[in-house]
Amino acid sequence: MTFPRHRGLTEQAAQAAVDSACRMLRLPTIRRQFGELADTATREQMTYLGFLAELLMAECDDRARRRSERRIKATAFPRDKSLREYDFDANPHIDPAVIHTLAACEWVKKGQPLCLIGDSGTGKSHLLIALGTEAAMKGFRVRYTLATKLVNELVEAADDKQLSKTIARYGRVDLLCIDELGYMELDRRGAELLFQVLTEREEKASVAIASNESFGGWTKTFTDPRLCAAIVDRLTFGGNIIETGTESYRLAQTRARVEQRTAG
Incomplete structure (x- = not known):
């Protein structure tokens, strides 16, 4: 024309x-x-x-x-969460300065891991998704998954002789966010397959996990002590560990709303 x-x-x-x-x-x-x-x-x-x-x-x-x-959509986050929405005042265990430093995503650029450890309702998943969103906005390829979903996918891939392809796909993202690690016991095969994913990414690309169990309690998830120790090593070496505490601010907020309605 x-x-x-x-x-x-x-x-x-x-x-x-x-x-x-x-x-x-x-x-x-x-x-x-x-x-x-x-x-x-x-x-x-x-x-x-x-x-x-x-x-x-x-x-x-x-x-x-x-x-x-497009990058945020490709993460497969189950819901939108941002750091602006996080109530730092409600959780004194979290240092806002540390979180905002992490939001700069230098740890993702360096391929370092991040562990968010704390009880249910303390904001682990919120921070995991919010920091993952920050990384996606800065141009990094990010993928979110539940621990059990990832393990099930790996087992199915192994049965279909597609394991190498699946591990390579997870290896290509800059940041892999694994939520709810520690909620369910994994059999040895599932734990070994997860270990392969972590090994593929070691010192090359970041993994961020959220877990309701302290590292000492991970033997309930990974029943082989040596494998458990190796997984903990992969997820902590040179990385950042954020403890979100044991008091559920989500439960506290619910109680506060109930009290307000009762008082009204």
């Missing part, structure tokens, strides 16, 4: 030409916003160069936003 190059384009023809060009060049943001930005440019007496810069920056910003949204 060719476009007319003479100066006599009517306003309507110019708009149609811009629309067609944007479709051809795949510039959806400029296509949507050029009319509004053109009005702004006229009103603020922008130079041609300034107007062009505004158009291109709008396209770049929107592309970055869409990429970020």
Whole structure:
């Protein structure tokens, strides 16, 4: 397709030409916003160069936003959680400065592990998802899974002779978030398969886990003591350990709401 190059384009023809060009060049943001930005440019007496810069920056910003949204969607997080929503005042065990340092994602860049340890309702999963979201927004490939779901997937892959392919797929992400590790006992085969995933990622790519058990209680999940020790070593060497405590602020919030209704 060719476009007319003479100066006599009517306003309507110019708009149609811009629309067609944007479709051809795949510039959806400029296509949507050029009319509004053109009005702004006229009103603020922008130079041609300034107007062009505004158009291109709008396209770049929107592309970055869409990429970020795609990365967050690819994480398979079960729900949206952000650090802004986390109530640090309700959990004195959590140092906000430490969490916001982790949100910079240098540990992901370095391939270091992260362990969030604490009882139910203390905000482990919230922090796991929120920090994973921060990583995705910064351009890292992130994947979330429940520990039992991951192990079941690995067992099925092994039965179908697809284990190497599955482990390689999990090995390609920059950050693997494993939630609810320690809630259920794993048989030796499942534990060994999980160990293979951790070994594949060791010192190359980050693993973040959330567990309701302290490391001393992991022998209930990984019943082989030597394998348990090896898994703990993989998840703690050179990494960050955040203890979220034992008091459920989720339960405390529920009680507070009940008390408010009763008082009202």
